[in-house]
Amino acid sequence: MLQPHVLKYFADVARNGSLRVAADLQDIAPSALSRQISQLEKFLDAKLFIRTAKGMQITEVGRELFLFVEESNRGVEALLHRIEEIDELRHGAVRIASIEGAITSFLPDVLARFSASFPGIKFEVVVCGSNDVAHRVGRGESEIGLAFNCPSREDVILRARIAQPLNLVARPGHPVFEGGEKNFSQLKEFQFALPNRRFGIRRLIDQAMHATQTELAIAFETDSLQLIKQLVSQTDMLTCLPRIVFERELSNQTLAAIPLKDSLCSAASIDIITQQSRTPSGAARKFLTMLLDTAKSTYS
Known part of the structure; x- marks a missing residue:
């Protein structure tokens, strides 16, 4: 059976072309790492590396295994990310900064529908002027902002623009x-x-x-x-x-x-923004999707 820790050892050797460097990364003896690689080759009945004076040269079979390990790692990371998002949708929080106009129109409806679907999510909604909305989102104090005619800024991303002459x-x-x-x-x-x-x-x-x-x-x-x-x-x-x-x-x-x-x-508009340098939390991304869908279907 392919053991995850052995595959990790193998991937480090493949990336660095050196048993010693990989051993230092894993904090184990080079001889112990070499034995693990030999056992893996025996299990697969194939050579993964050619040992040379310049280091470990990966074989064709080794490259195929390395691609498999990298793809598996991406799959595990995606799975952990989805698990984290599910957990955030049970116990997360969403921080919103909004102009007064939005809280008297479509925002309460979206909040109500989202809360009904995800009752564990807590919300913090700060009502302020458009400049303060942009500042709060840019500084990371709020994850989602709704501003009127938001000026162009390097620290925020424009997610949607709702025409509101x-x-x-x-x-x-x-x-x-x-x-x-x-x-x-x-x-x-x-x-x-x-x-x-x-x-x-x-x-x-x-x-x-x-x-x-x-x-x-x-x-x-x-x-x-x-x-x-x-x-x-x-x-x-x-x-x-x-x-x-x-x-x-x-x-x-x-x-x-x-x-x-x-x-x-x-040409005036209400703009939905998020911070440039930080990805919103799983709960905030889910709410943002519902907010954008509602805004587009209501005002497009």
């Missing part, structure tokens, strides 16, 4: 809706309630104002999208939000919206 949002029946979609230059007479600058949404609005040389009248700013939506639904103030943030209000007709005629706003 900015819309002009107001209460139903607001005069701003007359004549259809608007550009920023047509909105100077209105007051706005906007997210503060920790939000990717606000940074995009500021960029669009600068590009169009337009200054909006900002009457209210906050770090709460929920507060903005309530204010806009009860006053004549306007705001600019991606549809994902106000879908519920749109369906119950407490808010209405039209597109913004601006190339920057039209």
Whole structure:
């Protein structure tokens, strides 16, 4: 029978072409290693090496055995990896950083479905602005991030981009809706309630104002999208939000919206990111797959 430890000895000799080097790696005497190789050759009834003054020269049979050992090692590693993933799906944890907009839309549904399938998994969800999402993922504090218009960074990988153009949002029946979609230059007479600058949404609005040389009248700013939506639904103030943030209000007709005629706003997206230098845990990879599938099927 082929013994795993003997095959390991053989593979070390094959890689290094030397009994002494392989013996040092395995911390055994060269003579003991030589006996193991001889017994393996006897078992296989074939020469694995030709012993020369320059070292151990592998034979054709030896090369075939070496390929078998290497393939077997890869298979064992894959098996151990799968076992580790199964164990992580029983007892693992997933750390997520997300913008507020995602937690009011599809993210809770994915969390609920995943938790029902893998009840042993624990979640940590931190809600913060897009910059903080990217920082947390880049530093490894969160494994998965959902950010609005995530800037290009070397320490994160973009896994998916969900198109989410900015819309002009107001209460139903607001005069701003007359004549259809608007550009920023047509909105100077209105007051706005906007997210503060920790939000990717606000940074995009500021960029669009600068590009169009337009200054909006900002009457209210906050770090709460929920507060903005309530204010806009009860006053004549306007705001600019991606549809994902106000879908519920749109369906119950407490808010209405039209597109913004601006190339920057039209190209906006919610981005799903992971850290560049570290592979997510088995539980995080499984959740990421479900998250990506849901996002693509819902918003593609």
